[in-house]
Amino acid sequence: MRWNKHIVFAFGMVFLLLPIALLLMLAFATEWRFPDVLPAAYTLDHAKLAFSGGRGIMSPLILSLGIGALVSITCVALALFVSRMIALHPKRNLLLFIAYLPFVLSPVIYAACVNYYFVLFGWSGTFMGICIAQSILIFPYNVILFQSHWNNSMEAYGQLSATLGAGKWQTWRYVWLPMSKQMVLIALFQSFIVSWFEFGLTNFIGAGKVQTLTIRVYQYIGEANIYLAAFSSLILILPPLVLLWINKKFVLRNY
Amino acid sequence: MKNKQTHILLAVFIAITVLPILAGFIYAALSAFGLAGYLGNGFTWMYWQQAFDMQVLPAIGFYSLAITCVVLFLATIFGMFVVLYFKEKTQSGVLSYLLYLPMAIPLIAAASLTLHFLGNAGLLARFAYMLNLIESPGDFPDMVQDKWSIGIVITHTIIAAAYFSILFSAIFKQNAIQAYMDAAHTLGAGKKQVVRKIVLPLVLNKALPSIILYGVFIFGSYEVPMLLGQQEPQMISVSIAQKFTRYNLADVPVAYALASMYTIVVVGVLFILYKKGKLIHEVE
Structure with a gap:
């Protein structure tokens, strides 16, 4: 029962942090093509472009x-x-x-x-x-x-x-x-x-x-x-x- | 002197709060009756009839209400689950901070994130592809801009559930509900009985005004249904905003008629809460 609670708690944490993680991933991704779960590489180009x-x-x-x-x-x-x-x-x-x-x-x-x-x-x-x-x-x-x-x-x-x-x-x-x-x-x-x-x-x-x-x-x-x-x-x-x-x-x- | 100050402050309050609402509502109603605006050619019921005849009002009204009820129901269950399951963790520690995260994300970004999670080429679809459940994005079931409004419901439910968890947790703490639960357990009540007969009535009774006000907010929500909703039916804010921005000028008075009715409904709900004494609490 205690383990169940820990698992649900951990799942909840991941669930709450996932949106921020996805935003971070997309903000610094070179490209995110289907069916890749993660981007091929990361870049600061979007940040530079945003402030340009x-x-x-x-x-x-x-x-x-x-x-x-x-x-x-x-x-x-x-x-x-x-x-x-x-x-x-x-x-x-x-x-x-x-x-x-x-x-x-x-x-x-x-x-x-x-x-x-x-x-x-x-x-x-x-x-x-x-x-x-x-x-x-x-x-x-x-x-x-x-x-x-x-x-x-x-x-x-x-x-x-x-x-x-x-x-x-x-x-x-x-x-x-x-x-x-x-x-x-x-x-x-x-x-x-x-x-x-x-x-x-x-x-x-x-x-x-x-x-x-x-x-x-x-x-x-x-x-x-x-x-x-x-x-x-x-x-x-x-x-x-x-x-x-x-x-x-x-x-x-x-x- | 004191009276003069009061009058000045009251005038400021009326100028910023009462005047814009009243002026906006009067103009909207006059336009809907054909007495103002580009198409103001004299009194007519036509635009109100159009709002009903085209079944615009029933479609968007019931649709918005249905979405609101589903979101409130799901969020209340989730919120209650979080508070009952994690209890003190919702009041201090990491969870108490993380529960604020969904509310720190603007609705426009939240809707965009839902597209990236639930869209045909979103994260969930990619996992489904990885597990060989689908062969192409087209095989993934529509969960955004779909006929069941799954994307809208999920987005609003996550944010509402986080808010309700914080709200219920605060009520739990403030009203020493744990003490009532312990007493009931001591007297032989089972877990389900305690939840059904003590926790739910106490918490929901206290939280009801906030839940209703949140419902009013979802009922009139704009950004999320605009990005994640279908073309037809639309939620009320999206429908009204689109009618204003279309090239067809004849839609504008109909939009004003809908806006007037929406305002009357919202003011009515607020007035009921006010009359029941649920809106304003005395300060000690």
């Missing part, structure tokens, strides 16, 4: 990093203040119900519905348009994420600080912001991942003009360029792997 400019991934990579950073910083900063207002609002539950709506809707359908306004305001196919479109998904996500943060203990600290003579902004600066540091970091990481992974909405609002990394991966897949698609996918999963590890370390420890 032109149809490579350098510019989509920078664009994705830029959009992810801008959207996550803006949304987290706004959500930190808005979420506290909602946590204390008499209609808290209704406001949170509304906050759930944007990210349970399919992003591509949401994009299709709001696209008219993006075209009208000249945001379609622009960097700013993508940032705004992603923000309408990521901001409410952060509002919900911060709800557990604004608990009775945080309020008690705020009241204590007020009792000791601190003004509202002093309480924010010296009490709530330092106490929120860890939660803000988690929110930044998670928001960045959502933005980094986003495809449907970005593809629709971007109208083919804004090429993020996920869109470039999709193009490689469409062109049947499996090696560059695999290499770009590897780049795509690197930050989430690091961020998920950090997320697990901090968030689920106390779940």
